[in-house]
Amino acid sequence: MSERSDLLSARGLVKRFRSRSLLRGGQTTIALDAVDLDVHPGEVVALIGESGSGKTTLGKVVTRLTGLDEGQVLFEGEDLFAVDRGELRERRRSFQMVFQNQTANLHPKMSVREMLDESLRLHRPGLGEGERRQHADELLDRVGLLPRADQRPASLSGGEKRRAGLARILATKPKLIVADEPTSGLDAAIKLQIIDLLKQLKGEKLTYLLISHDLGLVRRIADRVLVMLKGRIIEEVPAPLLGQTRFHHPYTGRLMRAADLARDRRRPPRERRDPPRVTRPDEAEARGGCVYSPDCALAERLGILSRCRRERPPAQVVGESHWIACFGAPSELAEEDE
Numbered sequence: 001m002s003e004r005s006d007l008l009s010a011r012g013l014v015k016r017f018r019s020r021s022l023l024r025g026g027q028t029t030i031a032l033d034a035v036d037l038d039v040h041p042g043e044v045v046a047l048i049g050e051s052g053s054g055k056t057t058l059g060k061v062v063t064r065l066t067g068l069d070e071g072q073v074l075f076e077g078e079d080l081f082a083v084d085r086g087e088l089r090e091r092r093r094s095f096q097m098v099f100q101n102q103t104a105n106l107h108p109k110m111s112v113r114e115m116l117d118e119s120l121r122l123h124r125p126g127l128g129e130g131e132r133r134q135h136a137d138e139l140l141d142r143v144g145l146l147p148r149a150d151q152r153p154a155s156l157s158g159g160e161k162r163r164a165g166l167a168r169i170l171a172t173k174p175k176l177i178v179a180d181e182p183t184s185g186l187d188a189a190i191k192l193q194i195i196d197l198l199k200q201l202k203g204e205k206l207t208y209l210l211i212s213h214d215l216g217l218v219r220r221i222a223d224r225v226l227v228m229l230k231g232r233i234i235e236e237v238p239a240p241l242l243g244q245t246r247f248h249h250p251y252t253g254r255l256m257r258a259a260d261l262a263r264d265r266r267r268p269p270r271e272r273r274d275p276p277r278v279t280r281p282d283e284a285e286a287r288g289g290c291v292y293s294p295d296c297a298l299a300e301r302l303g304i305l306s307r308c309r310r311e312r313p314p315a316q317v318v319g320e321s322h323w324i325a326c327f328g329a330p331s332e333l334a335e336e337d338e
């Protein structure tokens, strides 16, 4: 597992949601179940996993956009949940979030250029008016929005809004970007532009927590991949090994196969937000042990299902910078779990 990082380091994160709906009868969802996370300066850490596995919640907790039930988040060594509101605002200059719904970050009454100017004024107070203007135009050019500089968000397409959001992020030079599905819902050409931009940003020594089910994007720009399932991180794998090693957690293997199948079926251009669930939503049963146990064919085949249901599997190192949370031995994992 990773060393403690000097940029972002989270330990034992627990986040519960209590449903108020009559149908669900006050049921509690454990969105994060004792999650540890380290992000080192200059690296891109990707979070993958099916819908509902807790990726967005983790992104929100480590930026304190949502509260925490247990655990600690250190940003540059400082406890993010211990700082007061004023200090938090100051801290927020260091990290930026890109969300699926990029429109929420855009001011409806301002043109793209005005928004960039505002960001520059806030985050780079040393720049004069002329320099700000020049810098804003450079950024707009970079994201291909210079001809649309005087438009307000309402007259921009989905892809243009996304690019405007990225230009704002470039303007603030944050230390950490949490990008939640930055390419979802975009058509292929715009998606490539966004990937190029993200790569450029990476080249500028930015650090990302990249939440994406787009395995092509993840392989292209991530250094490390964390696989989430039902509120837990169940595998950490170097990005180049994703789908290339035989030693994946049984769930990761299934996720890879599901992604390949979806690609083969030639999805419509407006792809879905997340991969479909490949596990059943019966978490309460498995909480004490491995969250994959209700669906794991390997456990049945190895005859270890009762142990898997009872005990939480610890991280098992299966290669360099590569671990999985599973009781199966590497040689057993290598055999296909169907």
Ligand SMILES: Nc1ncnc2c1ncn2[C@@H]1O[C@H](COP(=O)(O)OP(=O)(O)O)[C@@H](O)[C@H]1O
Residues within 6 Å of the ligand: 017, 018, 019, 029, 030, 031, 049, 050, 051, 052, 053, 054, 055, 056, 057, 058, 274
């Ligand atoms: N505001 C909320 N209120 C209640 N439940 C929530 C809320 N946000 C997330 N959840 C639940 O927490 C779990 C994790 O959700 P989320 O973090 O959005 O997963 P992902 O981003 O991986 O799809 C899901 O079961 C989801 O229904």
Ligand code: SF4
Residues within 6 Å of the ligand: 249, 250, 251, 290, 291, 292, 293, 296, 297, 298, 299, 304, 308, 313, 325, 326, 327, 328
């Ligand atoms: S710990 Fe058991 S149930 Fe969980 S993935 Fe491994 S073999 Fe399957």
Ligand SMILES: [Mg+2]
Residues within 6 Å of the ligand: 055, 056, 057
């Ligand atoms: Mg999400």
